[in-house]
Amino acid sequence: MSALEQSGGAQEQAVGRPEARGAGTHEPGAGAPALLELRDLTVAFPTRTGFAVAVNGVSLTVAPGQVTGIVGESGSGKTMICRAILGLIPWPGAIVGGEIRWRGRDLVGASASEMRRVRGREVAMIFQDPSSALDPVFTIGNQITEPLRVHLGRSRAAAEKEAIELLARVGIPSPRERFNAYPHQLSGGMRQRAMIAIAISCKPGLVLADEPTTSLDVTIQDQILGLLAELRDEYGMSMVLVSHDLGVVAQNTDSVAVMYSGSIVETAPTSAVFAATRHPYTAALIEALPSIHVREPRVALKPIPGQPPALDALPPGCPFAPRCRYTTEACQSVDMTRVAVGPEHETACPFAEQVMVGA
Amino acid sequence: MSSPAAERPASEPILEIEDLRKRFVMARSPLQWARRQPPRVLTAVDGVSLELRRGEVLGVVGESGCGKTTLARCVMRLAEPDEGSIRLDGSDLLALSRSELRGARKRIQMVFQDPYASLNPRMTIGAAIGEAARVHRLVDAGGEQRYVAELLELVGLPASASERLPKALSGGQRQRAVIARALALKPDVLIADEAVSALDVSIQAQILGLLRELTDELGLATLFIAHQLAVIAQISDSVAVMYLGQVVEQGPTASVFRAPRHPYTRALLDAHPDPSVVKRRDAPAVAGDVPSPLQMPSGCRFHTRCPYAEERCLQPPPLLDVGAGHRARCVVLPFGSDG
Numbered sequence: 001m002s003a004l005e006q007s008g009g010a011q012e013q014a015v016g017r018p019e020a021r022g023a024g025t026h027e028p029g030a031g032a033p034a035l036l037e038l039r040d041l042t043v044a045f046p047t048r049t050g051f052a053v054a055v056n057g058v059s060l061t062v063a064p065g066q067v068t069g070i071v072g073e074s075g076s077g078k079t080m081i082c083r084a085i086l087g088l089i090p091w092p093g094a095i096v097g098g099e100i101r102w103r104g105r106d107l108v109g110a111s112a113s114e115m116r117r118v119r120g121r122e123v124a125m126i127f128q129d130p131s132s133a134l135d136p137v138f139t140i141g142n143q144i145t146e147p148l149r150v151h152l153g154r155s156r157a158a159a160e161k162e163a164i165e166l167l168a169r170v171g172i173p174s175p176r177e178r179f180n181a182y183p184h185q186l187s188g189g190m191r192q193r194a195m196i197a198i199a200i201s202c203k204p205g206l207v208l209a210d211e212p213t214t215s216l217d218v219t220i221q222d223q224i225l226g227l228l229a230e231l232r233d234e235y236g237m238s239m240v241l242v243s244h245d246l247g248v249v250a251q252n253t254d255s256v257a258v259m260y261s262g263s264i265v266e267t268a269p270t271s272a273v274f275a276a277t278r279h280p281y282t283a284a285l286i287e288a289l290p291s292i293h294v295r296e297p298r299v300a301l302k303p304i305p306g307q308p309p310a311l312d313a314l315p316p317g318c319p320f321a322p323r324c325r326y327t328t329e330a331c332q333s334v335d336m337t338r339v340a341v342g343p344e345h346e347t348a349c350p351f352a353e354q355v356m357v358g359a
Numbered sequence: 360m361s362s363p364a365a366e367r368p369a370s371e372p373i374l375e376i377e378d379l380r381k382r383f384v385m386a387r388s389p390l391q392w393a394r395r396q397p398p399r400v401l402t403a404v405d406g407v408s409l410e411l412r413r414g415e416v417l418g419v420v421g422e423s424g425c426g427k428t429t430l431a432r433c434v435m436r437l438a439e440p441d442e443g444s445i446r447l448d449g450s451d452l453l454a455l456s457r458s459e460l461r462g463a464r465k466r467i468q469m470v471f472q473d474p475y476a477s478l479n480p481r482m483t484i485g486a487a488i489g490e491a492a493r494v495h496r497l498v499d500a501g502g503e504q505r506y507v508a509e510l511l512e513l514v515g516l517p518a519s520a521s522e523r524l525p526k527a528l529s530g531g532q533r534q535r536a537v538i539a540r541a542l543a544l545k546p547d548v549l550i551a552d553e554a555v556s557a558l559d560v561s562i563q564a565q566i567l568g569l570l571r572e573l574t575d576e577l578g579l580a581t582l583f584i585a586h587q588l589a590v591i592a593q594i595s596d597s598v599a600v601m602y603l604g605q606v607v608e609q610g611p612t613a614s615v616f617r618a619p620r621h622p623y624t625r626a627l628l629d630a631h632p633d634p635s636v637v638k639r640r641d642a643p644a645v646a647g648d649v650p651s652p653l654q655m656p657s658g659c660r661f662h663t664r665c666p667y668a669e670e671r672c673l674q675p676p677p678l679l680d681v682g683a684g685h686r687a688r689c690v691v692l693p694f695g696s697d698g
Contacts (some may be wrong), residue, residue, distance in 0.1 A: 031571070073559035073560060073561065074559055142502035150460075158601045170579060172623070187648050187649055217422035217423055217586065217649070218422065218586070218588070218627060218630045218631055219422065219626055219627065219630045219643075219644060219645045219649075220422075221450070221630065221632075221644040222629075222630035222632075222644050222645075223642045223646070225632075225639065226639070226641075226642070226643045229639065230692075244559065244560070245632060246560075246634040247589075247631065247633050248632045249410075249634075250632065250634040250635075250636065250637050251632050251636060251637065251638065251639040252632075252639060265423030265485055268622070270637055271637045274634060274637060283560065284561065285560060286566040286634070288560050288561045288563070289454075289560055289564075289589070289634065290563075290564070290567065290589040290590050290592060290593035290594075291589050291592065291593070291633070292588050292589050292592045292619060292628060292631055292633060293592070293616075293633075293635070294612055294613040294616045295594050296613055298571075298593075300568050300571070301564035301567060301593060302564065303561060303562070303564035303568060304561035304564070307529045307531065307562065
């Protein structure tokens with residue numbers, strides 16, 4: 001039952017196995033095995049009337065050394081994907097289907113002790129709000145040395161030395177003093193730097209950054225994103241960058257997955273998502289976005305009419321169909337399988353080629 | 360729709376804020392009290408002057424702690440300013456008595472960031488909108504229902520929303536309801552404090568469009584406070600950039616965004632992640648944290664982080680005119696070569 005027992009054979013399977021859905025994503029180029037592969041991942045929460053499907057059959061590949069962006073509005077399921085990878089779906093939600101292949105082994109159904117070895121050591125997470133993700137009653141030093149001691153078996157003295165080096169590396173001034181500081185004694189930007197230090201302490205292969213700069217001011221956001229880019233190069237980490245901000249995703253990722261109501265509607269290299277959009281939702285999102293490039297006379301933004309469907313009452317077929325300007329009756333039988341429309345570019349809209357040309 | 364600020368007929372400003380100052384005296388700890396230490400003073404708003412005309416949206420942009428919300432609260436007189444004047448249609452708001460203030464207050468209405476927190480969860484939308492109008496005697500009991508229906512239509516809500524509780528509405532609909540409630544008093548000035556910050560992009564565009572339309576059609580004067588530059592660029596006719604309690608740059612939106620003359624405005628624009636630029640720069644736009652407003656830097660407030668800082672920046676810089684209503688509080692950059 002446990003993934004531990006299967007993990008030996010799974011390595012080869014992960015590379016060779018033919019795929020039923022979303023063909024393109026699952027064949028990483030040049031034979032390099034994917035670091036992380038989600039297949040048909042489904043996460044649901046029981047509600048009074050049935051199930052709220054937070055993540056609906058999502059397939060996604062994260063290649064080694066790459067930054068994969070997940071962009072979408074609130075409730076689209078982007079945070080749930082990160083939580084599912086680390087086995088942190090809040091009760092009563094659960095992974096009800098699909099696989100999460102981490103370096104070839106399936107993390108769905110892995111034992112608690114197995115997950116503890118992965119979590120923090122192999123896959124680390126940077127949370128949105130550093131003031132609630134850090135424990136207010138422990139010092140910063142305490143919280144950085146903990147993973148070093150637990151995962152890497154460092155002595156107290158060695159862990160302290162390493163932690164101070166990490167604090168210096170993430171740009172915290174006078175790290176020796178900050179080591180003994182409590183989270184409330186640091187500014188928001190400094191707290192986020194401390195959380196990044198914790199995340200990279202065990203040199204994980206993958207960092208899941210869930211809206212890492214959303215609670216920060218724009219100049220601090222800029223500093224933190226710059227720091228993350230440096231650390232990625234230095235440590236050779238892969239990253240999943242979750243954001244609601246298309247601008248953040250545009251400037252900091254290699255490829256992007258656009259989510260809507262639990263489904264990935266489009267995946268593409270970052271430049272292609274903006275230059276050659278192939279899903280009506282992505283296009284609508286870009287058109288609704290205000291820009292710092294002032295136009296005179298003013299051109300009104302194009303809002304997306306209506307609102308996203310309730311997750312426990314998803315419409316049949318494409319969840320965006322009720323708000324889509326190109327919608328037809330056929331949209332109700334779309335199964336959200338992505339089809340390739342370009343190099344590493346896939347869309348879940350089967351009519352994209354007809355409707356989006358020139359868009 | 361709107362014409363550039365320069366071509367607008369020179370009407371009198373409806374709201375004039377002059378040299379407004381607000382300081383907060385911090386509470387002393389028992390130890391500080393016993394040691395007879397003076398309390399620390401936080402300077403939130405430090406000499407802000409702004410003008411707002413009918414049919415105009417004035418954007419106030421700045422990072423957290425720059426004083427933009429305190430500024431709004433002072434205009435509403437939810438906070439008492441220490442110095443300066445606020446004139447509504449020529450009369451000084453700060454000189455009004457309590458009862459006179461009640462009359463003036465309905466002419467200035469506010470929309471807050473969080474529509475969930477600013478509506479009573481037990482009151483139907485119709486009751487919330489109607490109550491304000493009834494209290495201020497704008498409608499009698501008989502006309503209330505029709506008045507509410509008109510307002511709901513104005514903000515793009517279905518008439519059925521009147522009977523609903525806030526929890527039955529989506530975030531965007533709730534913000535529309537809050538806007539309807541503010542408009543129920545037929546205000547001259549609408550203050551929107553981070554009114555679209557909590558909303559998703561697709562909904563944000565709807566509310567931005569609505570606020571702009573209402574400003575244009577009802578001749579409102581809208582003070583639009585936000586931390587998102589792009590939102591300010593979209594909706595505002597003119598803009599004021601705040602840093603540590605001061606306006607560091609102000610002017611027509613196009614002029615400020617296209618040719619920023621203050622290093623802080625430049626840093627903000629550089630730091631803004633623009634989706635049309637699919638590559639990030641190597642160095643961050645500006646280093647360091649915002650200094651604490653409890654220990655304000657002397658001279659130019661930005662000199663501790665400014666890449667252009669010189670010796671003379673240790674003297675407080677004046678707000679210099681750089682042409683066409685565009686002013687910047689910098690003595691180095693405005694007339695420099697690379698502007």
